[in-house]
Amino acid sequence: MNDAPILILDSGVGGLTVLREARVLMPDRRFVYVADDAGFPYGNWEEDALRDRLVALFGDLIVAHEPLACVIACNTASTLALNALRQSYPRMKFVGTVPAIKPAAERTRSGLVSVLATPGTVRRQYTQDLIDQWASRVSVKLVGSVALASLAERYMRGGFVDEQAVLAEIAPCFIEENGRRTDIVVLACTHYPFLVNRMRKMAPWPVDWLDPAEAIARQADRVVGDAGTRSMHGDFDPAVFTSGAPDYATQRIVRGFGLRTG
Ligand code: DGL
Numbered sequence: 711m712n713d714a715p716i717l718i719l720d721s722g723v724g725g726l727t728v729l730r731e732a733r734v735l736m737p738d739r740r741f742v743y744v745a746d747d748a749g750f751p752y753g754n755w756e757e758d759a760l761r762d763r764l765v766a767l768f769g770d771l772i773v774a775h776e777p778l779a780c781v782i783a784c785n786t787a788s789t790l791a792l793n794a795l796r797q798s799y800p801r802m803k804f805v806g807t808v809p810a811i812k813p814a815a816e817r818t819r820s821g822l823v824s825v826l827a828t829p830g831t832v833r834r835q836y837t838q839d840l841i842d843q844w845a846s847r848v849s850v851k852l853v854g855s856v857a858l859a860s861l862a863e864r865y866m867r868g869g870f871v872d873e874q875a876v877l878a879e880i881a882p883c884f885i886e887e888n889g890r891r892t893d894i895v896v897l898a899c900t901h902y903p904f905l906v907n908r909m910r911k912m913a914p915w916p917v918d919w920l921d922p923a924e925a926i927a928r929q930a931d932r933v934v935g936d937a938g939t940r941s942m943h944g945d946f947d948p949a950v951f952t953s954g955a956p957d958y959a960t961q962r963i964v965r966g967f968g969l970r971t972g
Contacts, residue, residue, distance in 0.1 A: 713939045715740040715947065716930060717777035719768075721752040723866050723960070724859065724901035725783030726967050728807065731927035732781070733968065738940040741947045742775050743969050748952040751859050752786040753828025753899075760830070764791040765798050767952070772802055778938045779803040781930050785898045786828045789836035805930045809837055809898035810922040815845035817918065820890040822849050824883035827898035829854035837898075851892070855879045855899075862901035867959040876905060877912040884914050896920045946970040 718725050718732065722745050729743055749755070749763060764787055768780065780802060782788045782795070788806035795804050809831065814823045823845065831837055832854040841850050858879045865871045885892045895917050897903055903921045910919070949969035951960070961971050 713740050713941065714776055714778045715742045716779050716781060716934060717742050717744060717771060717775055718781045718783050719744040719746065719771070719787070720784040720900055721746050721750040721786070722859070722863050722901065723904075723963060724862065724899065725781075726963075727900050727903045727921070727923045728781060728783035728926050729967055729969075731923045732930055735924075735927045735931050736934075736940075738942050739934070739938075740943070741969075742777065743947065743949040743964070743967070744771060744952070745949065745956075746952045747956070748954075750863070751828065752784060753830045753854075753856070753859060755830060757790055757830075760787070761791045761794050765794055768795055768799065768802075771950075772799060777802075778934050779805060779930060781805045781807075781926065783807055783900050783926065785809055785900065786830040789831050789834040792836075803933050805926060805933055807900060807922065807926050809840060810896050810920045810925070811837075811840040811850065812844040813922075813925075814894045814896050814920055815848045815850075818848055818894050820893045821847070822851070822885050822887065822890055822892040823894045823896065824851045824853055824885070824892050825896045825898050826853050826855060826858070826880065826883055826902060827896075828859060829856060831898055849885075849887075851883065851885060853880075853882045858905065859899055859901040862904045866904055866963050867957070871905065871908050873908055873912055876908045880909050880913065884917075891915060892917060894918045894920055897922075
């Protein structure tokens with residue numbers, strides 16, 4: 711019997727927004743969730759160092775868990791290392807998470823779209839290529855946020871959100887130009903959907919906040935196809951924290967997502 715898991719990786723709790731959707735679509739699959747919290751936040755890393763870290767980390771994880779597929783539930787990592795990972799591990803299937811620029815360009819009515827992401831993701835050539843390829847007729851504003859991923863981590867652990875800090879981070883997304891206004895903000899970091907209600911509350915006007923989690927989960931389901939065994943089970947799936955020491959609040963969060971640590 712091969713009940714190999716689907717591996718989902720992020721730098722912290724952000725990838726849980728993808729796991730949440732994956733569980734709905736694939737209730738009879740096993741998962742292993744990996745939080746590279748020893749490397750958090752990915753958004754501030756120098757590119758070569760982070761790429762090397764990810765290639766080495768996935769090497770260990772693939773040997774340890776023999777997954778059916780790996781979902782990189784992190785824009786900052788995917789836009790940097792997806793190609794290197796596919797080259798390094800050609801037999802493994804990788805599903806990446808990259809800014810939802812194409813659907814945003816298709817849906818916008820005002821022609822003004824903002825992409826809210828980590829400083830790493832907004833700097834990437836990969837992100838610029840997505841804009842050139844899919845959004846050449848749309849005005850795309852890239853907004854790099856230093857603080858939002860950490861605000862999301864803090865919210866998930868303690869329930870507290872500094873709403874003024876959220877406003878300061880999202881404010882540059884809102885553009886008014888010749889009577890037109892930004893109408894879509896792409897959530898291009900998997901941590902951000904946890905804060906979307908606060909973003910809605912603090913936003914200067916209503917916009918569509920694009921969260922790609924469901925699309926990523928669908929892609930994972932397609933990629934895995936009929937491979938492996940599917941069976942309903944009542945067990946918790948493992949969560950791995952690279953720091954080796956998730957605190958009590960973190961252990962409680964992951965239990966809520968059907969995961970156990972240690
Ligand atoms: N969740 C990650 C992403 O989707 C980034 C958070 C971090 O900076 O580590 O980009």
